[in-house]
Amino acid sequence: MNSADVVIVGGGVIGTACADALAREGLQVILLERLGLAAGASSACQSGIGYGPFGSDYDLKFDLAAIAEYRQLAASGVHVDYHCDGALLVGEPTEEPRIRARLEQLRRMGVACDWLDAAALRQAEPNLSPALTGAALLHDVGQVSPMRVVVELTQRAARHGAHIETNTELIGVEIAAGRVAAAVTTRGRIATRRLVVAAGAWSRAVGCLAGLRKVPVWPLKGHVLVIEPAPGLLRRYSTETGYEAGVAAIRQSAMGEAGPEPGPPQVAAVLQPLPSGQMLVGSSREFAGFDREVSRERLAQIAGRACRLVPSLARHRVIRTYAGLRPWSPDGHPLIGPTQQSEGVFFATGHAGEGNTRALITARLVADLMMDRTPPLDTTPLAPDRFVMN
Numbered sequence: 001m002n003s004a005d006v007v008i009v010g011g012g013v014i015g016t017a018c019a020d021a022l023a024r025e026g027l028q029v030i031l032l033e034r035l036g037l038a039a040g041a042s043s044a045c046q047s048g049i050g051y052g053p054f055g056s057d058y059d060l061k062f063d064l065a066a067i068a069e070y071r072q073l074a075a076s077g078v079h080v081d082y083h084c085d086g087a088l089l090v091g092e093p094t095e096e097p098r099i100r101a102r103l104e105q106l107r108r109m110g111v112a113c114d115w116l117d118a119a120a121l122r123q124a125e126p127n128l129s130p131a132l133t134g135a136a137l138l139h140d141v142g143q144v145s146p147m148r149v150v151v152e153l154t155q156r157a158a159r160h161g162a163h164i165e166t167n168t169e170l171i172g173v174e175i176a177a178g179r180v181a182a183a184v185t186t187r188g189r190i191a192t193r194r195l196v197v198a199a200g201a202w203s204r205a206v207g208c209l210a211g212l213r214k215v216p217v218w219p220l221k222g223h224v225l226v227i228e229p230a231p232g233l234l235r236r237y238s239t240e241t242g243y244e245a246g247v248a249a250i251r252q253s254a255m256g257e258a259g260p261e262p263g264p265p266q267v268a269a270v271l272q273p274l275p276s277g278q279m280l281v282g283s284s285r286e287f288a289g290f291d292r293e294v295s296r297e298r299l300a301q302i303a304g305r306a307c308r309l310v311p312s313l314a315r316h317r318v319i320r321t322y323a324g325l326r327p328w329s330p331d332g333h334p335l336i337g338p339t340q341q342s343e344g345v346f347f348a349t350g351h352a353g354e355g356n357t358r359a360l361i362t363a364r365l366v367a368d369l370m371m372d373r374t375p376p377l378d379t380t381p382l383a384p385d386r387f388v389m390n
């Protein structure tokens with residue numbers, strides 16, 4: 001293949017979702033992945049498909065649309081281990097009035113949620129700490145296997161004619177008459193007029209190849225522990241309010257010349273039982289460049305928070321640990337759509353800790369914008385040109 005309607009850079013959950021959506025539009029698509037599929041954050045993450053209950057109305061709308069896409073995908077017979085049993089959100093007892101007031105607001109907005117008092121919580125999750133006086137139950141929050149999403153969408157894209165080129169790195173972009181003319185790769189040149197940057201935490205470097213030196217996407221490191229199968233230990237995805245507080249704290253990071261300045265790491269318990277009986281226990285947030293080394297200190301901090309929620313978790317073994325790099329943008333929104341700053345370049349990046357949730361809706365937005373259709377969501381807050389990149 002030496003030409004394509006669209007070249008997509010990045011074989012993570014975002015790039016493969018875009019390849020699937022654009023191939024199904026009838027476009028001739030080539031996806032480039034310099035390593036193997038899901039080599040980046042999409043295989044070093046957790047499994048949640050949901051929303052932050054304290055987020056803005058826009059983010060809530062975005063995430064509910066994202067969840068609807070997973071429901072449709074599952075209903076269409078594509079198996080990505082999607083299941084939606086709801087999630088529990090716990091806070092300190094002093095936070096109960098704040099959480100309950102928010103649930104009231106969410107219910108008025110049509111979001112399915114309930115407050116479980118101590119007795120109901122005990123019945124729902126007998127192994128949660130007896131110190132908890134209640135929890136919010138968010139019915140629309142579910143889980144998926146992000147790697148299965150990548151595999152299934154890649155296969156569907158290929159069935160619609162997409163070429164998936166792994167071990168193929170984008171190393172240059174030819175610009176002619178002011179717009180993209182070709183993608184230069186380690187395995188040859190591909191003539192194309194459209195390039196989709198879906199390179200996750202590496203999107204800044206990919207942007208440079210297209211003459212955009214200041215794509216505002218930086219790696220935000222996160223750690224996860226995988227717990228041996230412990231069926232019944234926890235029935236539902238459970239998290240603490242500290243998670244959203246950590247996301248908000250990271251958003252306040254001071255921006256220096258070289259990107260966000262490292263501040264104190266944020267750690268909160270996010271426990272996700274998997275269909276296999278194993279459990280994913282995350283997570284942390286910190287700026288550490290592109291370092292993916294696992295820190296024992298960070299693992300211990302995460303484990304400590306998790307055992308506060310589920311004390312008997314301490315009796316179970318950790319069978320695997322890893323760290324991944326979220327593609328983080330400073331205003332908390334991804335960059336989705338075309339840019340006027342380099343004609344022919346589209347972005348689908350900067351999803352931080354919500355990329356798995358928002359992958360399918362991102363692909364729909366990219367396809368609608370590329371095909372000149374009106375997207376189902378106002379994309380103004382996501383427009384890449386809110387940032388000056390050259």
Ligand SMILES: Cc1cc2nc3c(=O)[nH]c(=O)nc-3n(C[C@H](O)[C@H](O)[C@H](O)COP(=O)(O)OP(=O)(O)OC[C@H]3O[C@@H](n4cnc5c(N)ncnc54)[C@H](O)[C@@H]3O)c2cc1C
Pocket residue numbers: 009010011012013014015032033034035036037038039040041042043044045046047048049050168169170171198199200201202206221222223224282283284323324325326327348349350351352353354355356357358
């Ligand atoms: C600890 C942790 C927990 C998380 N938990 C959740 C969760 O519960 N729910 C949720 O929704 N999200 C979660 N996320 C976020 C989610 O994993 C990411 O937002 C998502 O995986 C980003 O996908 P991506 O395709 O943009 O990037 P990536 O998966 O990183 O893919 C980018 C790809 O681009 C490739 N690439 C880079 N440069 C080039 C080049 N020049 N040429 C070719 N290829 C290139 C890389 O090799 C990589 O494979 C979590 C993330 C972490 C780290």
